[in-house]
Amino acid sequence: MSSFGTTRLKLPDLQEQLQSRLDVVREELARIIAAEFPVIAEVNSHLLRMQGKLFRPTMALLADEATGGPTPRVERLAAVVELIHVATLVHDDSVDHSVLRRGMPTINAAFSHQVSVIMGDYLYSRAVIELVGLEDLEPLRVLSRVTNEMTIGEMRQLLAYDPLEFTEEDYDLLIRAKTASLLSGACEVGALRAAPEIRGALRDFGMHLGMAFQIIDDLLDYTEEEAVTGKRSGSDLREHKVTLPLIYALPRINADERARVEVLMKAAEPTDGQIAGVVAAVTRVGGLDYARSRAQALGADAELLLELLPPTPAREALSASVSYVLERRS
Amino acid sequence: MSSFGTTRLKLPDLQEQLQSRLDVVREELARIIAAEFPVIAEVNSHLLRMQGKLFRPTMALLADEATGGPTPRVERLAAVVELIHVATLVHDDSVDHSVLRRGMPTINAAFSHQVSVIMGDYLYSRAVIELVGLEDLEPLRVLSRVTNEMTIGEMRQLLAYDPLEFTEEDYDLLIRAKTASLLSGACEVGALRAAPEIRGALRDFGMHLGMAFQIIDDLLDYTEEEAVTGKRSGSDLREHKVTLPLIYALPRINADERARVEVLMKAAEPTDGQIAGVVAAVTRVGGLDYARSRAQALGADAELLLELLPPTPAREALSASVSYVLERRS
Numbered sequence: 001m002s003s004f005g006t007t008r009l010k011l012p013d014l015q016e017q018l019q020s021r022l023d024v025v026r027e028e029l030a031r032i033i034a035a036e037f038p039v040i041a042e043v044n045s046h047l048l049r050m051q052g053k054l055f056r057p058t059m060a061l062l063a064d065e066a067t068g069g070p071t072p073r074v075e076r077l078a079a080v081v082e083l084i085h086v087a088t089l090v091h092d093d094s095v096d097h098s099v100l101r102r103g104m105p106t107i108n109a110a111f112s113h114q115v116s117v118i119m120g121d122y123l124y125s126r127a128v129i130e131l132v133g134l135e136d137l138e139p140l141r142v143l144s145r146v147t148n149e150m151t152i153g154e155m156r157q158l159l160a161y162d163p164l165e166f167t168e169e170d171y172d173l174l175i176r177a178k179t180a181s182l183l184s185g186a187c188e189v190g191a192l193r194a195a196p197e198i199r200g201a202l203r204d205f206g207m208h209l210g211m212a213f214q215i216i217d218d219l220l221d222y223t224e225e226e227a228v229t230g231k232r233s234g235s236d237l238r239e240h241k242v243t244l245p246l247i248y249a250l251p252r253i254n255a256d257e258r259a260r261v262e263v264l265m266k267a268a269e270p271t272d273g274q275i276a277g278v279v280a281a282v283t284r285v286g287g288l289d290y291a292r293s294r295a296q297a298l299g300a301d302a303e304l305l306l307e308l309l310p311p312t313p314a315r316e317a318l319s320a321s322v323s324y325v326l327e328r329r330s
Numbered sequence: 331m332s333s334f335g336t337t338r339l340k341l342p343d344l345q346e347q348l349q350s351r352l353d354v355v356r357e358e359l360a361r362i363i364a365a366e367f368p369v370i371a372e373v374n375s376h377l378l379r380m381q382g383k384l385f386r387p388t389m390a391l392l393a394d395e396a397t398g399g400p401t402p403r404v405e406r407l408a409a410v411v412e413l414i415h416v417a418t419l420v421h422d423d424s425v426d427h428s429v430l431r432r433g434m435p436t437i438n439a440a441f442s443h444q445v446s447v448i449m450g451d452y453l454y455s456r457a458v459i460e461l462v463g464l465e466d467l468e469p470l471r472v473l474s475r476v477t478n479e480m481t482i483g484e485m486r487q488l489l490a491y492d493p494l495e496f497t498e499e500d501y502d503l504l505i506r507a508k509t510a511s512l513l514s515g516a517c518e519v520g521a522l523r524a525a526p527e528i529r530g531a532l533r534d535f536g537m538h539l540g541m542a543f544q545i546i547d548d549l550l551d552y553t554e555e556e557a558v559t560g561k562r563s564g565s566d567l568r569e570h571k572v573t574l575p576l577i578y579a580l581p582r583i584n585a586d587e588r589a590r591v592e593v594l595m596k597a598a599e600p601t602d603g604q605i606a607g608v609v610a611a612v613t614r615v616g617g618l619d620y621a622r623s624r625a626q627a628l629g630a631d632a633e634l635l636l637e638l639l640p641p642t643p644a645r646e647a648l649s650a651s652v653s654y655v656l657e658r659r660s
Contacts, residue, residue, distance in 0.1 A: 040485055091451060095444040114425040114488050117447055121421060122481035124451070128458055128474040137462055140470070144458040151452035155370055158444050 009324040011053050014317050018061050021075055025057045028079035032130050033123065043111060043119050046104075047086060056081045056186040059209075059321065063190025063202045065314035066306075077139055077189045080127045084143060085182060087123035088150055090116050095154070096239075139189045146185035153177020163242040164250065164265060171247055172211070179217075180210025201308045205318065208302035213325045215295040218243035222279055222288055224329060234275040240265055244294065245287035246278070257281035299326050339654040341383050344647050348391050351405055355387045358409035362460050363453065373441060373449050376434075377416060386411045386516040389539075389651065393520025393532045395644035396636075407469055407519045410457045414473060415512060417453035418480055420446050425484070426569075469519045476515035483507020493572040494580065494595060501577055502541070509547075510540025531638045535648070538632035543655045545625040548573035552609055552618055554659060564605040570595055574624065575617035576608070587611035629656050 015022060033044045057078035064074040092098075093106040094116040100106065108116040124147070131140045153174050160166060187206030191199045221236045222245050236243055250261070260281065264274045282288065299322045309315045345352060363374045387408035394404040422428070423436040424446040430436065438446040454477070461470045483504050490496060517536030521529045551566045552575050566573055576591070583591070590611065594604045612618065629652045639645045 040482065043485075088451075091447055095447050112488070115485070117421055117425050117450075118481050118484045118488060120447075120451070121418075121454070122478065122485065124454065125474055125478035125481055128470070129478055132467055132471050132474055135467065137465065137467065140458070141462050144455055144462055148452065148455035148459055151448050151455060152370065154448045155373075155445070155452065158442070158448060 008327045008329075009320055010328075011055060011058070011324060014062070014321055014324060015054070015058055017313065017317070018058060021061050021070065022054055022057065024075040025054060025061075025079045025082065028076050029082060032079060032083060032126055040119075040122065043107060043115065046107065046111075047090075047119075047123075052082075052085075054078075054082060056085055056183060059183060059206060059318075060186040060190040062314050062318050062321070063187040063206075066309050066312055066318055067191045067194040067198055067202070069190070069314075071193065073134060074190055076130065076134065078186070080130050080139070080143065081182065081186045081189065083123055083127045083130070084147060087120045087127065088147075088182075090123065091120040092154070094120070095158070136192075138192050142185050142188050142192075146181045149177045149181040153181075157241075163240055164261070166242045166247060168244070168247050171242075171244055175211050175214040175218075176207065179214040180207045183207070183210030183213065198308060201305045205302050205305045208298045208305070209322060209325055212295040212298040212302065212322070215244055215291055215298070216325060216328060219245060219288060219291045219295070220329065222282065234272070234279065237264060237275050237278055238270050244291040245282045247287075248290040249282040249285045249287035252285035252287075253281045257284075295326055299323075338657045338659075339650055341385060341388070341654060344392070344651055344654060345384070345388055347643065347647070348388060351391050351400065352384055352387065354405040355384060355391075355409045355412065358406050359412060362409060362413060362456055370449075370452065373437060373445065376437065376441075377420075377449075377453075382412075382415075384408075384412060386415055386513060389513060389536060389648075390516040390520040392644050392648050392651070393517040393536075396639050396642055396648055397521045397524040397528055397532070399520070399644075401523065403464060404520055406460065406464065408516070410460050410469070410473065411512065411516045411519065413453055413457045413460070414477060417450045417457065418477075418512075420453065421450040422484070424450070425488070466522075468522050472515050472518050472522075476511045479507045479511040483511075487571075493570055494591070496572045496577060498574070498577050501572075501574055505541050505544040505548075506537065509544040510537045513537070513540030513543065528638060531635045535632050535635045538628045538635070539652060539655055542625040542628040542632065542652070545574055545621055545628070546655060546658060549575060549618060549621045549625070550659065552612065564602070564609065567594060567605050567608055568600050574621040575612045577617075578620040579612040579615045579617035582615040582617075583611045587614075625656055629653075 033047065034041075060074060060078040060081055061070075064071050089101060090107050093101055094108045094113055097108065097113075098106050099108075106116070107119055111119075127143070128140070131143065153176070156170070156174055156177065160170070184203050184206035187209075188199060188203040191202040194202070218236065221233060221243070224233055237246075246261070250258075253261070257278075260274065260277045264270045264278050267274060302322050303319055306315055306319055309318075360378060363377065364371075390404060390408040390411055391399075394401050419431060420437050423431055424438045424443055427438065427443075428436050429438075436446070437449055441449075457473070458470070461473065483506070486500070486504055486507065490500070514533050514536035517539075518529060518533040521532040524532070548566065551563060551573070554563055567576075580588075580591070587608075590604065590607045594600045594608050597604060632652050633649055636645055636649055639648075
């Protein structure tokens, strides 16, 4: 029997039992990036203000509690995971020339492109210093591998020659690298003291959950209004990013629809009409349903892995996190 | 009695006894960035072709041999130091929009700005993975601190409000962070097995040597022809970068000369004539002599620290590296 209700889960529902530990994570984050140097402090306080919902730290803390925790140092690990996440966001925004993130100006918009490149490096090297300070190579091993995978994923996306040649296998590699690997790392560093098969199960849980998370993210870009997500819908198509719904649809649409897709991909600035046309074609042949069913299958795989854990409230919360990921609207 | 002659030293003179170890460093570098993924391989092979003279690895190997080496794993550490150096160059070129480096197109020019941001991250996370693989936290401790200092130095430069307010103290902090800290780290990771005072002496040696190195670099920008350095002379002034010769000169030049400096600093693209005028003013009041004498004093401090080491050919080569740094023309 789950203690989580049947209405749509929100992240705060999962975080309810973790409030005091998440406060520690927030304090650790503030401590880690407290700068000796005034102008860095200015950039840092901007970053702290745009702090997110701490989804990754939440997963690390739940993995910890599901495997015999709470372990106090996991809060610091959770803060480092968030720091690595923020560092990659800063560089992603710089690469994408994004101007807004979580409703606030990005570092590249508020300061400059230059500052955002160096600030990302600053945050990442601070994360490594913090991990070294824990006097344990294991979290470093996990998180350096994850960070490297993330860069490989970004590079795959940047260097893809023809987006329309992008296969479902390419897409899976991409979402593993860009999203799932860090969630997997978050769950794994929460379970470092556990037996190897439990640690492995939580790593795989995070990977499946992360892939589902990204598929839903990509799906929301097709389905949701800007008012709900805070992001202009169709923005992936606008940036010529090919995600799962379109990959599934491409071999199934008709010649007319294919032509529309090609026109959009060649347009420097696709119009709302061009985007709506492609969304309609993708929907018609079942691209959205397919993406949703793949996310659900990944979620089911993730839940199965949890059966290796003893039944605890934390295991229930991990299971509820799958529902949260699958049901979220923004 | 030094085995190094009295003619101007070149880097290959210092490297003569290290050829086989430097070959190992090159092999390690190629191994570390051997990519599973074709497009990264393309970027990597570009990086390997623009490989530099391995000055930092040379210092690490000499520090190792001067403190009881050769220790085989130091070659890997030396390769990681070079990798970190390359990662920072890739990001610096991206920040500065440079198009050439060591006579070859930069990553941002050959590929794109985006690729250079992510490639720098890739290289740095590969460096961390490699250090974790050595199963020793000490080199990680040294090199993560160094990398963080470098980002702080870059940030200082980027966020400096008025370059003409830049003091000699600011300049010292900047060159420590951007150049000397990595050379210091290179010398220190070569001496990790040594007694703490020896390890500390080599760390300080690298710091002094690195500061002298950067002062000479900044001086060459005032004095040398493009034909010698491969870099357009006056390029710092052209980019409104204020270095030691000008910092020394500013309170000593007359009102006319000061006006010329201010015009140059406000010119989006300073002319050769404007640059020549400022160089003449800086020279007249002794800015170049002052910079040279500070570099020499730092070099003398560095040499003094070597007296803590037993007399060996490696110690002699470290001492000769001071002469190399002070006498180099490019």
